[in-house]
Amino acid sequence: MTTRESCDVLIVGGGPAGSSCARQLRRAGLDVLILDKSEFPRDKVCAGWITPQVVEELEIDTRDYQQGRVLQPITSFITGMGERTAKPVHYDRIVSYGIRRCEFDNYLLQRSGARLRLGEAWESMERVAGRWLVNSTISAGLVIGAGGHFCPVVRFLGANLGKGERAISAQEIEFEMTDEQAEHCDVEHDRPELYFCDDLKGYGWCFRKGNFLNVGLGREGNHRLPEHVHAFSRWLQEQGKIPTDTPARFKGHAYLLYSHAQRPVVGDGVLIIGDAAGLAYQESGEGIRPAIESGLMAAQIVASASGDYSKQRLSEYETQLTARFGDRNHGASLAGSLPESWKLALARGLMQTQWFTRNVVLNRWFLHADQAALRA
Numbered sequence: 001m002t003t004r005e006s007c008d009v010l011i012v013g014g015g016p017a018g019s020s021c022a023r024q025l026r027r028a029g030l031d032v033l034i035l036d037k038s039e040f041p042r043d044k045v046c047a048g049w050i051t052p053q054v055v056e057e058l059e060i061d062t063r064d065y066q067q068g069r070v071l072q073p074i075t076s077f078i079t080g081m082g083e084r085t086a087k088p089v090h091y092d093r094i095v096s097y098g099i100r101r102c103e104f105d106n107y108l109l110q111r112s113g114a115r116l117r118l119g120e121a122w123e124s125m126e127r128v129a130g131r132w133l134v135n136s137t138i139s140a141g142l143v144i145g146a147g148g149h150f151c152p153v154v155r156f157l158g159a160n161l162g163k164g165e166r167a168i169s170a171q172e173i174e175f176e177m178t179d180e181q182a183e184h185c186d187v188e189h190d191r192p193e194l195y196f197c198d199d200l201k202g203y204g205w206c207f208r209k210g211n212f213l214n215v216g217l218g219r220e221g222n223h224r225l226p227e228h229v230h231a232f233s234r235w236l237q238e239q240g241k242i243p244t245d246t247p248a249r250f251k252g253h254a255y256l257l258y259s260h261a262q263r264p265v266v267g268d269g270v271l272i273i274g275d276a277a278g279l280a281y282q283e284s285g286e287g288i289r290p291a292i293e294s295g296l297m298a299a300q301i302v303a304s305a306s307g308d309y310s311k312q313r314l315s316e317y318e319t320q321l322t323a324r325f326g327d328r329n330h331g332a333s334l335a336g337s338l339p340e341s342w343k344l345a346l347a348r349g350l351m352q353t354q355w356f357t358r359n360v361v362l363n364r365w366f367l368h369a370d371q372a373a374l375r376a
Contacts, residue, residue, distance in 0.1 A: 003137070004137055004138070004139055005033065005117075005137060005138050005139070006031075006138075006139045006140070007031045007032060007033040007115070007138070007139070007140050007141075008025075008030040008031045008032065008140070008141050008142065008307075009022075009025055009030055009031070009032045009033070009140060009141065009142045009143075009144060009302065010032075010033050010034075010035060010132070010134055010138055010140035010142070010143050010144070011032060011033070011034045011035070011114070011143075011144045011146055012035050012036075012122045012134075012143065012144065012145050012146060012147050012151065012152070012153050013034075013035075013036055013145065013146030013147035013148060013151060013274070013276070014034045014035075014036035014038075014040060014105070014109045014116070014118070014146075015044075015105055015146060015148065015274060015275075015291070016104070016105060016108055016274070016288055016291050016292050016295070017146045017273045017274025017275070017276075017291035017292060017294055017295040018034055018036075018109075018144070018146030018273070018274070018295065019034070019105070019108035019109045019111075019112045019114075019295075020057075020058065020108065020112075020291075020292045020295035020296055020299075021144060021146065021273060021295030021296065021298050021299045022034055022112040022113070022114040022299075023108075023111065023112045023113060023114075023299075024295070024296055024299030024300070024303070025114075025299050025302060025303060026112065026113035026114060027113075028299070028302075028303035030302070030303065031115075032112075032113075032114040032115070033114060033115045033116075033117060033138065033140070034109070034112065034114045034115070034116050034117070035117045035120055035122060035134070035135075035138070036116075036117075036118050036119075036120070036147075037119070037120065037121035037122070037147075038118065038119065039118050039119045040105065040106045040109055040110075040118060041102045041103065041105070041106040042102060042105065042106075043102055044101035044102060044105060045101075045170075045172050045173075045174070045216075045251040045252070045253050046101045046172075046253075046288075047172065047192075047205055047207055047214055047216060048098060048099050048100060048101050048104070048174070048207075048209070048214060049074065049096045049097060049098050049099065049192070049207070049286075049288075050096065050097050050099055050104075050288055050289070051095070051096050051097075051289065051367055051368070051369075052094065052095070052096075052097075053289065053368070053371070053372065053373040053374075054288065054289050054292060054373075055097065056373040057289075057292060057293065057296065057373045057374050058108070058292065062097075065107065069099075069100070069103040069104075069107065070098065070099060070100045070103060070209045070210045070212060071097050071098070071099060072097060072098030072099075072189060072190070072208075072209040072210055073094045073097060073190055074094065074095055074096040074097060074098060074190055074191070074192060075090065075091050075092075075093070075094055075095065075190045075191070076088050076089060076090045076091060076188075076190060076191040077089050077191060077192055077193070077194060077362055077366075078191060078192075078193040078194070079193075079194045079195070079196075079351065079357050079361055079362070080193075080194070080195045080196070080351065081195070081196045081197075081198065081347060081348055081351040085195075087354060088191060089354065089357055089358045089362055095362075095367055095369070096367060098192070098207060098208075098209035098210075098214075099209070100174070100209060100212060117138075120135070121152075122134065122135065122147070122152045122153065123135050124136065125143065125153070125156055127269075131269075132269055132270075141269065141307065141309055142269050142270070142271070142302060142309045143269060143270050143271075144270075144271045144272070144273060144298060144302075145157075145270065145271070145272040145273070145276045146272075146273050146274045146276060146295070147276055148255075148274065148275045148276060149161070149167070149253070149254050149255050149256065149275050149276070150162075151272070151275075151276030153270065153272065153276065154263050154264065154265075154272045154276045154277070156270075157263075157264045157267050157270060157272065158264060159263045159264060165256060165260070165261075165262075166220065166221070166256075166257075166260040167220075167221070167222075167254045167255065167256055167260075168202070168218050168219065168220055168254065168255055168256070168257060168280070168285050169218065169219060169220075169221060169222035169225050169252065169253075169254050170216055170217065170218030170219075170252065170253055170254070170255075170285075171216060171217060171218075171225060171226065171229045171250035171251065171252045172214060172215060172216025172217070172250055172251060173214070173215055173216065173246070173247050173249070173250050173251065174212055174213070174214040174215075175212065175213060175246075175247055176211055176212050177211055177212070177213055177243065180243075181213075181243040181245065181246075182211060184240070184243045184244070185208065185213060185241070185242055185243055186239070186240050186241045186242075187206050187207070187208045187213070187241055187242065188208065189208050189209075189210070192205060192206070192207040192208075193205065193206050193207070193241065194361075194366075195232070196347070196351065197217075197219065197228070198344070199344070200344065200347055201219050201220045201221075202217060202218050202219030202220060202228075203217070203218065204216065204217035204218075204228075204229075204232040205217070206236055206241055206242055213242060213243075213246070215233060215236065215242060215246065216229070216250065217229045217232050218285055222254075225252075226250075229250055230248070233246060233248070233250075255275050255278075255280050255285065255287055256275070256278030256279075256280060257278070257280050257281070257282050257285065258278060258279050258280060258281065258282060258290070258325050258326075258328065259282050259328055259329060260278065261277065261278020261279070261328065262278075262328070263276070263277060263278050265277045265317065265318055265321065266311055266314050266315055266317055266318050267311055268309070268310055268311045269309045269310075271298050271301075271302070271314060271317055273291065273294040273295050273298050274287070274290075274291035274294055274295065275287055275291060277294060277321075279291060279294055279321075279325065281365070281368070283361075283364075283365035283366075284365050284366045286366065289368070290325060293324060293374045294321065296374055297317060297320045297321065297324070297374070298317055301314060301316050301317045301320070302314075324374070
């Protein structure tokens with residue numbers, strides 16, 4: 001006979017969004033259970049960097065985190081377009097940190113204070129006596145979907161995952177270099193390198209975190225993605241930036257940019273956070289910070305709901321998402337109305353200027369330096 005388990009809030013997905021939300025809910029005195037199909041630590045493909053604002057939002061003690069984990073300070077960047085490389089942009093401070101997702105996600109999960117059911121996938125969900133019964137064994141007043149791009153909870157709310165969605169597809173690898181490989185890697189530890197595709201439909205990166213090397217490329221759609229990835233990897237090898245024996249087997253994943261996502265994020269007794277809600281930043285595709293912030297916002301709404309998890313009561317969450325990240329459809333920009341050839345020519349010229357690279361590409365698109373940390 002299967003024993004039922006009860007909780008105030010069930011979070012489906014133990015990544016940064018789910019763990020951050022769980023920690024805040026536990027602080028508010030709620031009984032929280034996290035369900036995840038994976039065991040932790042898990043192998044998670046991700047370029048993997050976090051800004052000082054994320055460190056502040058999560059209240060991470062960097063000295064404690066560095067004990068046995070990678071936390072690579074970043075103080076400069078190299079950017080380029082195609083094979084055109086701009087000069088490095090240097091900062092007089094740490095503007096980001098490189099992390100390994102297998103370590104970072106497990107750290108957040110273990111300190112969340114939530115009860116854990118790992119290695120168990122979400123399979124079903126039905127309404128029973130005003131509560132949710134998940135997998136026929138878990139009774140919860142509220143279910144929060146935090147299961148990433150293919151989260152089953154957002155599918156339950158009616159989202160047609162992958163059908164008609166303009167997703168970004170990416171492939172990447174992360175591996176620990178041998179001494180010989182490290183000797184032949186020209187990428188500096190504190191300086192990630194970013195290279196935009198000639199057609200502006202994506203970008204590739206190479207990023208050294210301690211002795212680990214991360215190489216990848218993401219583009220809108222998945223048409224001929226492996227060809228683009230392997231061409232980029234070969235070019236990096238020819239330039240002497242990465243070892244010639246860099247592994248050729250890349251891992252893939254997908255995500256939605258905030259302005260493209262049309263998924264439901266609120267239902268009766270249901271909230272959707274993180275990549276499941278489609279929150280990645282428009283220009284960079286970075287999703288860790290918006291995922292964490294959505295988890296913190298959701299926790300605040302839930303804690304103040306006093307057990308009223310109706311769609312109407314939870315709708316404030318959607319309002320807060322818009323206030324933080326803007327309208328989903330930002331409308332056509334001037335650049336968007338230009339002929340394609342003009343846009344490409346303009347981009348190539350701008351990418352060669354230090355001012356545009358520092359103030360727009362890096363500070364605004366990738367670092368979001370002008371946006372203060374979210375206050376709990």
